[in-house]
Amino acid sequence: MHLMSSKPQALTSTGPMRAFAANSKKVTTELIEINEDLLEFNQYLTEYYKQLSSAWEVAQKKVNLKAPEVPHDVEQIEAFKRIWIDIFDNDFTELFDSKKFGENYGKLVSKELELTKHWNNITNVVLQSVNLPSKEEIDEVYKELHSLKKRVGKLELELKKKEMKKNAQ
Amino acid sequence: MHSESKIDPKIIEEVLKFSKNVIDAPKLVSAPDEISLEVTPHDTVHELDKTRLLHYRPLTEKQHKTPLLISYALINRYHILDIQPEKSWVRNLLEQGFDLYMLDWGTPTSMDKYLDFDDYVNGYLDSAVEHIKNESSNEKISLQGYCTGATIATAYTALHPESVKNYIATAPVIDGWRDTTVISNLAKHMDVEKMVDTIGNMPPEFMYYCFSVLKPFEQGIEKYVKFFKNIDNKKYVDNFLRVEKWLGDTPPIPGELFKQWIKDIYQDNLLIQNKMYVGGEHIDLKKIDMPTFTQIAVGDHLVSPECSMPLHYAIGSEDKTLRMYPTGHVGMIASSLSQKKVLPELGKWLAERS
Numbered sequence: 001m002h003l004m005s006s007k008p009q010a011l012t013s014t015g016p017m018r019a020f021a022a023n024s025k026k027v028t029t030e031l032i033e034i035n036e037d038l039l040e041f042n043q044y045l046t047e048y049y050k051q052l053s054s055a056w057e058v059a060q061k062k063v064n065l066k067a068p069e070v071p072h073d074v075e076q077i078e079a080f081k082r083i084w085i086d087i088f089d090n091d092f093t094e095l096f097d098s099k100k101f102g103e104n105y106g107k108l109v110s111k112e113l114e115l116t117k118h119w120n121n122i123t124n125v126v127l128q129s130v131n132l133p134s135k136e137e138i139d140e141v142y143k144e145l146h147s148l149k150k151r152v153g154k155l156e157l158e159l160k161k162k163e164m165k166k167n168a169q
Numbered sequence: 170m171h172s173e174s175k176i177d178p179k180i181i182e183e184v185l186k187f188s189k190n191v192i193d194a195p196k197l198v199s200a201p202d203e204i205s206l207e208v209t210p211h212d213t214v215h216e217l218d219k220t221r222l223l224h225y226r227p228l229t230e231k232q233h234k235t236p237l238l239i240s241y242a243l244i245n246r247y248h249i250l251d252i253q254p255e256k257s258w259v260r261n262l263l264e265q266g267f268d269l270y271m272l273d274w275g276t277p278t279s280m281d282k283y284l285d286f287d288d289y290v291n292g293y294l295d296s297a298v299e300h301i302k303n304e305s306s307n308e309k310i311s312l313q314g315y316c317t318g319a320t321i322a323t324a325y326t327a328l329h330p331e332s333v334k335n336y337i338a339t340a341p342v343i344d345g346w347r348d349t350t351v352i353s354n355l356a357k358h359m360d361v362e363k364m365v366d367t368i369g370n371m372p373p374e375f376m377y378y379c380f381s382v383l384k385p386f387e388q389g390i391e392k393y394v395k396f397f398k399n400i401d402n403k404k405y406v407d408n409f410l411r412v413e414k415w416l417g418d419t420p421p422i423p424g425e426l427f428k429q430w431i432k433d434i435y436q437d438n439l440l441i442q443n444k445m446y447v448g449g450e451h452i453d454l455k456k457i458d459m460p461t462f463t464q465i466a467v468g469d470h471l472v473s474p475e476c477s478m479p480l481h482y483a484i485g486s487e488d489k490t491l492r493m494y495p496t497g498h499v500g501m502i503a504s505s506l507s508q509k510k511v512l513p514e515l516g517k518w519l520a521e522r523s
Binding site for chain 1: 218282283351355369385
């Protein structure tokens with residue numbers, strides 16, 4: 001009776017709650033970090049839309065300058081549309097081609113990946129609590145499979161070459 | 170004083186007609202799953218993992234001796250080369266009497282995330298070439314690479330020149346530092362290591378984003394306006410839907426392959442500097458010493474001419490031809506210009522060497 005009551009953790013050693021409880025601190029840490037990363041992600045996302053809206057504003061001003069030159073009749077709708085599309089495509093391509101866009105977009109994607117990593121880590125805690133392999137463990141299996149397939153492929157090729165050599169003799 | 174704004178009644182008529190076309194569209198167009206992109210008859214003659222080697226059935230009585238294998242790009246699928254009979258790259262080459270094969274890279278899944286350049290170059294492509302050599306009793310074949318498929322084919326040709334009789338590079342991705350496209354700008358600022366480590370394979374959605382920033386207004390608005398305006402034109406609608414289906418069918422790219430491609434081609438630009446290694450083997454472009462034909466589209470907004478052209482000057486071939494065409498990336502392979510100009514020139518060049 002004494003032994004049973006002094007080791008209550010032994011009672012829950014095979015259930016999901018023990019493993020989850022042991023790693024619950026990890027979940028809290030990940031959630032705190034997600035919040036921090038979300039802040040930075042939002043900064044890059046705001047900058048992304050700021051860049052888009054600035055490009056739109058500049059392009060629209062260029063179109064507005066050109067607009068009075070185009071007569072407002074049905075034959076000219078096409079011409080006006082062409083001007084609008086050409087100006088917008090040029091200005092936006094210039095933006096997408098710029099260093100400032102490339103850098104911000106790169107940071108935005110990188111932050112998004114950080115968030116994915118945290119999410120993966122939380123999922124791993126849940127997976128381990130029910131004795132399922134984590135993402136890293138599955139990746140290990142994939143890596144091993146890839147390496148084995150490569151080795152088998154090379155061996156098969158060697159065999160084939162030897163056979164062909166033998167047949168040629 | 171009474172003032173009223175005058176609107177041309179024809180404008181109202183146009184707007185009403187356009188609205189009617191939009192409403193009628195669902196009744197007139199087929200659902201994407203009703204459209205088959207497999208046009209020219211072919212047989213699957215070899216398979217390795219998820220890749221398939223397709224052999225097209227001949228359309229002429231006599232054929233040139235040397236078979237031609239096409240290594241299509243890693244983005245989207247080979248169907249664009251056979252999107253419809255009148256604009257089919259495949260059909261045109263068959264009608265010119267070439268014995269044609271196509272390598273379908275298949276659809277990688279999560280477990281393929283470790284596939285790399287070595288697997289594609291020395292594995293899948295090499296295996297396909299060996300199969301064709303055996304099947305056709307040829308010691309060498311002709312090889313054509315398109316876009317990123319040409320990066321793989323270039324690496325293969327440099328490593329296995331003994332198997333390639335003629336090499337055709339169509340809009341090849343070669344010199345990443347000279348590339349002036351939006352794609353290269355995004356690639357240069359990408360933390361590809363983190364990306365692949367975190368998500369594994371490159372998802373199609375990421376590719377769709379990259380496409381969406383290429384001529385966004387022409388592609389995102391004008392294209393669809395034209396579609397609704399031509400909703401009664403059956404041929405136009407059919408062609409439009411085929412291309413749309415093709416555009417929306419991009420397989421994921423294996424993580425390791427994507428990582429090496431972005432790092433070695435766009436970020437460190439190793440291929441053109443003869444500093445790239447594939448499966449531990451050094452890629453020396455000077456080893457490409459067979460007849461080589463490089464095709465470039467002047468208006469290419471996916472692979473700029475500056476990115477492709479250096480291949481012509483870097484290879485060791487004495488018999489080499491560079492052709493530039495006034496069209497775009499897809500226009501070069503699936504348009505009336507490709508049928509009237511690009512393919513006849515390629516066919517003539519290849520026939521003389523096959």
